[in-house]
Amino acid sequence: MDISSLIPALGGGILIGLAAIGLMLFNGRIAGISGIVGGIFPFKSNDTGWRVIFLVGLVLSPFLYRIFIGQITEINFDTSLPLLALGGVLVGVGTQLGSGCTSGHGVCGISRLSIRSITATLIFMATAALTVFLIRHVLGA
Known part of the structure; x- marks a missing residue:
């Protein structure tokens, strides 16, 4: 690169x-x-x-x-359509649980120094990293 x-x-x-x-x-x-x-x-x-x-x-x-x-x-996605759909549903559930999405919290909330948004973004990122690790390296998918 x-x-x-x-x-x-x-x-x-x-x-x-x-x-x-x-x-x-x-x-x-x-x-x-x-x-x-x-x-x-x-x-x-x-x-x-x-x-x-x-x-x-x-x-x-x-x-x-x-x-x-x-x-x-x-x-190109190297995963199945059902897994992508499940990911979309989980993102939707997460936006409801987190009172917003990554763009709202990550881009706008952090720039406003919102503690709630900073916390939410840290949780988003940690969860994403853990999910990738589990799927790629533990489950081998």
Whole structure:
């Protein structure tokens, strides 16, 4: 891996930070995806539009990247679809238990020096590391 391969990641991180700052400055909202998605239903006419626009921007971003920058790196998962689905369900449960997701706590909460977010992010990261260790090195999956 050379330094030039890190440039897209750095650019992505900067864009995430700018999006979080923009949402806070112009809308007074925290850019936690689980909270944004969770707030769409039930529909509230005065609070749904910005959420939908934010999510549409998330979905369109890879397409815009490809148009303006070039080739998108192909991502391949070497695991089964049921295991990926289980992971998605567990993430959803975790966002409810943790009162937010990694983007809300990790990007926005830590930048606000929220003790709750710092604690949640440490737990997210430790759990992720333990899960990878167990699945890859203990279970051999």
